[in-house]
Amino acid sequence: xxxxxxxxxxxxxxxxxxxxxxxxxxxLKFSHQQRLFRxxxxxxxxxxxxxxxxxxxxxxxxxxxxWYIKEGDSVSQFDSICEVQSDKASVTITSRYDGVxxxxxxxxxxxxxxxxxxxxxxIDASKGVASEEDVVETPPMSHEEHTHQEIKGHKTLATPxxxxxxxxxxxxxxxxxxxxxDNRILKEDILNYLAKQTGAILPPSPKAEIIPPLxxxxxxxxxxxxxxxxxPVPVSRxxxxxxxxxxxxxxxxxxxxxxxxxxxxxxxxxxxxxxIDLTQLVQLREELKPVAQTRGVKLxxxxxxxxxxxxxxxxxxxxxxxxxxxxxxxxYKASHNIGVAMDTEQGLIVPNVKNVQVxxxxxxxxxxxxxxxxxxxxxxxxxxxTGGTFTLSNIGTIGGTYAKPVILPPEVAIGALGKIQVLPxxxxxxxVFKAQIMNVSWSADHRIIDGATMARFSNLWKSYLENPxxxxxxxx
Amino acid sequence: MVLQSSLKxxxxxxxxxxxxxxxxxxxxxGGLIIQSISNDVYQNLAxxxxxxxxxxxxxxxxxxxxxxxxxxxxxxxxxPWQECNLRLLRQxxxxxxxxxxxxxxxxxxLGNINLTFFTTKKKYERMENLKLVVKALKALRPQLDVxxxxxxxxxxxxxYKISGTAAKLGRTTAYHHCTLLCNADKFVLSSVLKSPYKGxxxxxxxxxxxxxxxxxxxxxxxxxxxxxxxxxxxxxxQHQIGHHITLINPADxxxxxxxxxxxxxxxxxxxxxxxxxxxxxxxxxxxxxKDSVLDxxxxxxxxxxxxxVCKIDLPEQWLPPALCCELVKSLTGSKFxxxxxxxxxxxxxxxxxxxxxLQSRWNLLCExxxxxx
Numbered sequence: 001x002x003x004x005x006x007x008x009x010x011x012x013x014x015x016x017x018x019x020x021x022x023x024x025x026x027x028l029k030f031s032h033q034q035r036l037f038r039x040x041x042x043x044x045x046x047x048x049x050x051x052x053x054x055x056x057x058x059x060x061x062x063x064x065x066x067w068y069i070k071e072g073d074s075v076s077q078f079d080s081i082c083e084v085q086s087d088k089a090s091v092t093i094t095s096r097y098d099g100v101x102x103x104x105x106x107x108x109x110x111x112x113x114x115x116x117x118x119x120x121x122x123i124d125a126s127k128g129v130a131s132e133e134d135v136v137e138t139p140p141m142s143h144e145e146h147t148h149q150e151i152k153g154h155k156t157l158a159t160p161x162x163x164x165x166x167x168x169x170x171x172x173x174x175x176x177x178x179x180x181x182d183n184r185i186l187k188e189d190i191l192n193y194l195a196k197q198t199g200a201i202l203p204p205s206p207k208a209e210i211i212p213p214l215x216x217x218x219x220x221x222x223x224x225x226x227x228x229x230x231x232p233v234p235v236s237r238x239x240x241x242x243x244x245x246x247x248x249x250x251x252x253x254x255x256x257x258x259x260x261x262x263x264x265x266x267x268x269x270x271x272x273x274x275x276i277d278l279t280q281l282v283q284l285r286e287e288l289k290p291v292a293q294t295r296g297v298k299l300x301x302x303x304x305x306x307x308x309x310x311x312x313x314x315x316x317x318x319x320x321x322x323x324x325x326x327x328x329x330x331x332y333k334a335s336h337n338i339g340v341a342m343d344t345e346q347g348l349i350v351p352n353v354k355n356v357q358v359x360x361x362x363x364x365x366x367x368x369x370x371x372x373x374x375x376x377x378x379x380x381x382x383x384x385x386t387g388g389t390f391t392l393s394n395i396g397t398i399g400g401t402y403a404k405p406v407i408l409p410p411e412v413a414i415g416a417l418g419k420i421q422v423l424p425x426x427x428x429x430x431x432v433f434k435a436q437i438m439n440v441s442w443s444a445d446h447r448i449i450d451g452a453t454m455a456r457f458s459n460l461w462k463s464y465l466e467n468p469x470x471x472x473x474x475x476x
Numbered sequence: 477m478v479l480q481s482s483l484k485x486x487x488x489x490x491x492x493x494x495x496x497x498x499x500x501x502x503x504x505x506g507g508l509i510i511q512s513i514s515n516d517v518y519q520n521l522a523x524x525x526x527x528x529x530x531x532x533x534x535x536x537x538x539x540x541x542x543x544x545x546x547x548x549x550x551x552x553x554x555x556p557w558q559e560c561n562l563r564l565l566r567q568x569x570x571x572x573x574x575x576x577x578x579x580x581x582x583x584x585x586l587g588n589i590n591l592t593f594f595t596t597k598k599k600y601e602r603m604e605n606l607k608l609v610v611k612a613l614k615a616l617r618p619q620l621d622v623x624x625x626x627x628x629x630x631x632x633x634x635x636y637k638i639s640g641t642a643a644k645l646g647r648t649t650a651y652h653h654c655t656l657l658c659n660a661d662k663f664v665l666s667s668v669l670k671s672p673y674k675g676x677x678x679x680x681x682x683x684x685x686x687x688x689x690x691x692x693x694x695x696x697x698x699x700x701x702x703x704x705x706x707x708x709x710x711x712x713x714q715h716q717i718g719h720h721i722t723l724i725n726p727a728d729x730x731x732x733x734x735x736x737x738x739x740x741x742x743x744x745x746x747x748x749x750x751x752x753x754x755x756x757x758x759x760x761x762x763x764x765x766k767d768s769v770l771d772x773x774x775x776x777x778x779x780x781x782x783x784x785v786c787k788i789d790l791p792e793q794w795l796p797p798a799l800c801c802e803l804v805k806s807l808t809g810s811k812f813x814x815x816x817x818x819x820x821x822x823x824x825x826x827x828x829x830x831x832x833x834l835q836s837r838w839n840l841l842c843e844x845x846x847x848x849x
Contacts, residue, residue: 065552083553085553090578255810255820324830
């Protein structure tokens, strides 16, 4: 209602205050004394000194703790400018104007005074006087709260730029759901509203959509009806995409990955994949799970994979070796410190179980539990993360079948385990049966490992897992 | 039963929260008392944010009652390394939260109650709120010697602090919240609020340590529920509203749209640690290696929780200089966090000559470095 009125008066630059009252009678009850329009007296690029307003409780000075903007930044009305602190109270100072910050009067940790200039803002007058008319504003020096249009008993907050956008697109602000602070209507909200009307595809709004303020039972039947009535009309409006590229430095976990992978690049990888029938192992684990539980340990498949790998490494120790920088010497590591790739919130980490060659399956399970809980809490120590000689990556817990894992230097081999799938297979009698199949993808350093060695190791590992009883013969 | 009533109340609450003119029979336009059903510090802090950002407090003030499972809460502009024992927190699984109000660091557990008084900025008045609390306590137990100091603390027996205060002021609304010790674990409180980190220099707001006491120690018949009830009663009387507490579920997105995002933001590393004002660490690691003690001087500048500048002074040739250089380079720009440091150190070791002596020295250095974080 208000917008239409203004449009019809767009030729007039000064609107007398009495027209304001006509818009909505109930506005009178909530109106404040002073109500002026910013007139065309505001010329282009006028610098206004925004003073620190009264904070209450008779406080006269505060400490500036954080600046949210810097000189040269554009601000909109109600954007946060800085955070000041006084005697256990933290105060967010917001801008009263749209414009560009030209000067900050204080540095961090300096004392700022109430009533004295905080920042200088160059008022954005380039948008033209017309947009100013949409806003009912109190004069800059007033301490009164800004008044806003009252439509249907709700106060709608929106900056002049947003109001103009709504006006240009024939949108009633009362119909738009505001997602900004104090339910303020932002540009994104107008765009989202537009998208719904026209069926145009816009990128998802960065802020969560707010559900209309009525109990669910009332809105649900109403919504589908409305949707049915509205026929999306394709409009050749330019689609405004407000997303921006974001560049940030590579640090922390990602930096670690970059270093590891750059070193891994120097290793000539070859791959070898196979399929393992885990039907018997699945059954065995089911039987042993409760036993481990009584001892306080969660038993997954990994302890079996790890122990079987160690047994295999006893026969093919070159897979547990390390090649020196100059590729002159190969060191056969005595300990089987088998690393287990873990996905944590921060990223990929690879702690290892030490000396698997002398550990029982239960001990491995117990150690894995410890590493997993420390890993998810981000509390793994250097000892747990260093000294690995061979790695297994159980990517199958997330998904996938075959992979091409990257060797983690100074190791020479790595295995990636896909997910366990139930697939039909033929048994010895030529009958089809339900098999629990998992795929393994090995990668090895081709400078010292050849395909035959990898294949034989894989076959041995596979035989242990397909027939767990055979592990018993070779367990140390 | 609780769930039923909370659902009913939440629906009515959503009416109250969104349409300022809509009335709720027993709460007239004077005030509203709400209590959180959650003990998660992040969820509860998010409720405060939500009310501060979305509620119209023109004609209605709000009292929010909440309790948290063990957590340390630091003020907006504080340095967690300076204020508490982060290692102990991680070990004991005690949460660390940074609130948006100013003030010092407090320890919360279920034996502590939190009260938040929401008003418009104009009606912001901390002394009045604290006097209300004291009045409520005296009405409950007239023999209690409790009074408000001019630092906005509440003291028991003129000496022991039982309540600390902090406040947040925004564009139109403000809130003042305070703690109240009923039956908190004083032993854990004193051990977590003691920082072991040496050599820290910062402009962050420091906490003022005080002797504390639980009200329970003064009168064993007191419980948190009784205190909450007494305060709600006094608030209801003073605001001329019915003594009715509306339960609120901080995980309910329909009543509090956008609350999940607010909760998530409070848990991010960038908020909890990253908002620490710039500080420096200047200390000497005394590393015990074999039969000798090595003095290693470490200097670091930390901004936004990340290491801006890093200097490690090792005895010559104790570790390959190129490796040390790599460590310093890697740490620069990384979070001042033991987990990241450990991961980076472990990664760097991969591209070194494989030498047990080197490995043990490296691990020793890294363990000592992470002790600073």
